[in-house]
């Protein structure tokens with residue numbers, strides 16, 4: 502997130518998200534340091550008839566955090582509140598950044614059970630949009646929540662768990678910030694573990710044909726496929742006890758140059774170059790993509806889980822991601838490939854394919870069903886709308902559910918058909934925020950007025 506106070510001659514602060522696609526001018530920007538101070542800001546906004554939204558790291562591609570009302574950051578509300586070593590549950594302040602969690606958990610020998618591709622996000626932001634990693638045996642962040650502290654529109658600081666206000670707890674685990682301000686989050690953690698990573702190029706057809714089997718037999722599988730290429734990169738991560746000696750190089754001890762090359766080749770500088778070449782000569786994109794795929798070398802390494810799950814993302818892009826039913830994933834992938842390649846579009850950004858197990862979080866993209874996630878990306882300097890629309894048609898026809906923090910075109914009517922408990926969510930929202938203190942134009946589009 503870039504946040505410029507009173508930018509460009511304006512008296513108002515200016516908010517811009519990570520990808521640069523969302524800009525807003527909130528009427529104020531505050532960083533409270535306690536839950537009580539948050540409650541005070543909420544009470545003031547309510548008294549003035551204003552709206553209030555919270556921003557985490559501003560890493561959502563959709564305008565979920567945008568507001569022209571009051572904007573609040575919980576960056577100053579970070580760190581651990583309490584640890585239950587026996588239950589392996591940890592209570593964090595809601596503004597804690599994911600990147601800080603491994604060091605916070607290290608003294609307790611604990612770890613997050615799973616992670617996504619980056620760790621810049623705030624814990625509350627990750628929860629509130631259904632952020633996930635990959636692995637059929639795992640859920641996204643919202644599925645790990647065991648208790649919450651939530652400041653609601655009436656200014657109350659409420660303690661929620663499966664026994665205290667169970668219905669509000671259930672929905673507040675993933676609410677796109679529509680039910681109040683999360684100030685504390687308790688998560689189910691696990692014993693710290695290492696990952697053995699195995700990265701290999703495989704034919705696209707093999708990726709599709711073995712998608713189901715690999716997801717069932719490997720802990721965490723993640724695929725990257727450049728349109729028009731016949732091969733994909735399969736990343737398979739296997740969980741092992743921490744420090745377990747293995748025949749593979751430790752990711753932390755790789756020579757600096759080797760590590761830089763691995764990080765830059767396809768994820769960063771190399772990917773930027775590929776996209777600039779494709780922009781300059783769009784007709785050459787299929788050849789550029791095939792060449793970029795060949796550059797991905799097969800390799801094996803190991804390291805602490807967070808070092809292997811997460812990698813830097815320095816090339817700006819826009820993203821749309823849908824979760825489709827697990828059993829349909831392979832067929833949908835073939836259809837997505839056909840839609841892209843028959844259009845001849847110049848897309849030089851890989852698609853990403855992941856999985857997650859079913860959970861019981863009402864607005865989770867994986868609620869009630871095992872899922873395959875299909876994500877499409879476009880370089881920030883290239884218009885993405887036509888590309889995303891054409892792929893979205895395929896994903897919607899497959900009853901796909903869009904990621905709440907990424908770009909999509911769905912509104913309340915479409916979403917209510919995709920989520921069995923959507924109406925319950927709206928009813929709970931009506932009860933706790935009848936005046937839409939936590940509302941915004943985009944939330945009205947998502948959940949109705």
Ligand SMILES: Cc1cc2nc3c(=O)[nH]c(=O)nc-3n(C[C@H](O)[C@H](O)[C@H](O)COP(=O)(O)OP(=O)(O)OC[C@H]3O[C@@H](n4cnc5c(N)ncnc54)[C@H](O)[C@@H]3O)c2cc1C
Nearest residue numbers: 557558559560561617618622623625626632633678683906
């Ligand atoms: C480079 C990149 C990589 C990504 N990789 C992944 C990935 O691997 N997997 C994945 O699933 N997603 C991924 N995402 C998407 C990202 O995880 C989500 O958009 C996430 O919400 C961003 O977290 P944030 O802290 O930036 O939240 P923001 O974007 O700032 O906010 C998201 C929502 O959370 C709400 N919110 C924030 N804090 C609070 C609070 N305290 N109380 C109530 N509501 C709150 C906001 O109001 C908003 O509605 C990626 C995004 C980028 C830019």
